[in-house]
Amino acid sequence: MMQAHQADPTLARPEISFFSLGKAFIKLRHRTKWLKALPCHPIRYQLKYQADAWQQCFKSDKGFPKFKCKNHDNDSVTFPAGSFKLNGESLYLQKIGQVVLSGSNPYEGCDAKQVVVKKDDDKFYATVCYEVSEEHLAGVDNGKALGIDMNVGQFATSAGELKHMPDVARLEGKKNRYQRQMARRRRPNHKQGIKPSNRYLKARKRCRKAMRKIRHIRSNWQHQESSAIGKDYQYAVVENLNTKGMTKSAKGTVEEPGVNVAAKSGLNREILKTGWYGLKQKLAYKCELIEVSAKNTSRRCHVCGHTDKDNRKRQAVFKCMACDHSDNADVNAALNILALGTRAIGRGRGDSLETSVIRQEDMLLDFVKLAL
């Protein structure tokens, strides 16, 4: 592609492939003292992102790549194959040295492809990317399916179970308190050259710690629940929820202001907190994920199929107007979802194309996060 451009001088463009940028970098590294002190591979690998961004820019009309904010507190650096050695729990990183990994590793013995070291606030994490064989990842093959109805703060299964999210109210309260403290203290303003006060930085550190804890508790819960499902069921059927549409702000426009804006934004926060997407993502590589349309699943009677909004006069209880069947509303919805999913499996799962693509990617490279 590059050669074709060089042949025509009017189309000449700078060389922006990873290869040519890498070559230029090595030359520069030989001349520059401080570059030599840094690990070569991870810095050169950053050029791959730059090359990709420029290729993308020339291919589409999205415009020039944007520079990333310098002040990011959760920056990451990639160690490609060859610049690290992983031996059991000990990880050797070029120019950094030996570090010890903590945490369990289900992919020990698999081929490690790259390591991403990420700074999360004041802690460092290494995400090891493994090449995992299909057999290694294959879940149970028993043909059993489970319907899951996701709700705010909980989900219900077609087996009649209600799973509640762990309570993080205490941590949420802490986080809010520190956020209020930050608002009162002198915040940084880079344009006006104002530095943050020490008290501001102290509150920010505590706030981030609380947020990190909340994030870890939720993600751990999602992992445990999805693993438990993956152990017993081959298929997990979930609703195809449009979270983006559901959590749209009720603000409206200046001409037509919305109603109940505060209430809706509170609900939006609750919906996003549950982390449906995270749970789905984790389910997708622990079993086969099937998405079905969410339409009417909470209004239809699972026993007789009668669909009526009067079936659900109260939020938690489902009572059929036609056959008098009554059940927990979420479990009834989960049973409907399961029925739709079973039909989709019978059809050869033609409508879960998107899901199967996700699964294939996850099969090749699985990520394990280990604290350094």
Ligand SMILES: [Zn+2]
């Ligand atoms: Zn009924």
